[in-house]
Amino acid sequence: MQPTSSMNEQFLKKWQMGLQIFRPSIDNTSVSERKRAIKLSADVAMASLRKGTTCWSRALIQKAATEDSFLVRQMLAGIKEETLINRKLPKIVCHRKIVRRSKKILMRRKSRSAMEEVTAKAKKLVKRKTKGLRNVVPGGEFMSNNVLLIQETLDYIVSLQTQVNVMRSIVDAAEAGVER
Amino acid sequence: MSNRRSRQSSSALRISDDQMIDLVSKLCQLLPEIRERRRSDKVSASKVLHETCNYIRKLHREVDNLSDRLSQLLDAVDEDSHEASVIRSLLM
Numbered sequence: 001m002q003p004t005s006s007m008n009e010q011f012l013k014k015w016q017m018g019l020q021i022f023r024p025s026i027d028n029t030s031v032s033e034r035k036r037a038i039k040l041s042a043d044v045a046m047a048s049l050r051k052g053t054t055c056w057s058r059a060l061i062q063k064a065a066t067e068d069s070f071l072v073r074q075m076l077a078g079i080k081e082e083t084l085i086n087r088k089l090p091k092i093v094c095h096r097k098i099v100r101r102s103k104k105i106l107m108r109r110k111s112r113s114a115m116e117e118v119t120a121k122a123k124k125l126v127k128r129k130t131k132g133l134r135n136v137v138p139g140g141e142f143m144s145n146n147v148l149l150i151q152e153t154l155d156y157i158v159s160l161q162t163q164v165n166v167m168r169s170i171v172d173a174a175e176a177g178v179e180r
Numbered sequence: 181m182s183n184r185r186s187r188q189s190s191s192a193l194r195i196s197d198d199q200m201i202d203l204v205s206k207l208c209q210l211l212p213e214i215r216e217r218r219r220s221d222k223v224s225a226s227k228v229l230h231e232t233c234n235y236i237r238k239l240h241r242e243v244d245n246l247s248d249r250l251s252q253l254l255d256a257v258d259e260d261s262h263e264a265s266v267i268r269s270l271l272m
Binding site for chain 1: 200203204207224225226229235236237240242243244247249
């Protein structure tokens, strides 16, 4: 699974669109505001590639909309992702509590062998690490299922690689152009 | 009622174990740190997850750094200069 050249192209087009929307106000803004706009349009561009099919991309768009709903609306105008801006992500937190409770009851009933102890410890460690992952992947806190979490992570990483590759090429080229 | 629940959660655990192994191996292939290791080294699932977190954070930092550089480029360049038009043609 690698970022494809068509992903790179699509990302670049979307990102350019976002920057063009920001362009008129560029002379009146500070460097930090420009950086914010650059980063935000890059994130929305990356998320829109998934056309609302992944949890992380929907969460990222919603988060971006809270920071600059105008920019996000303009970037997604006419696409069905526009509806994502207002849709609330389902909170699955209460289901996790029920699963946790029923697992505790299960564990109490079983008698554990040494092998089971080791497996249980390993699972606990994995659980701690997936918690870290949930903090880093957008919308992670809504993914109660570990399988879903890792599937989303895989997709998120490939998209991030696309974002970084394209941004890096543009910035390197721009810096080289300025230095000459 | 409780029997059904216990049966469901235990079978859910069994399915996800196999899927987890498959997904974790896919993660391995994406992480540059782990890919570069010798094939003979086995990597634990928790190590892979840990490296994944680190990798994602690293990518976030790169995006932040690149946005920084770009915003400063746009600032440092004279509106009417040749460089400004280069950047504009690349980006806008």
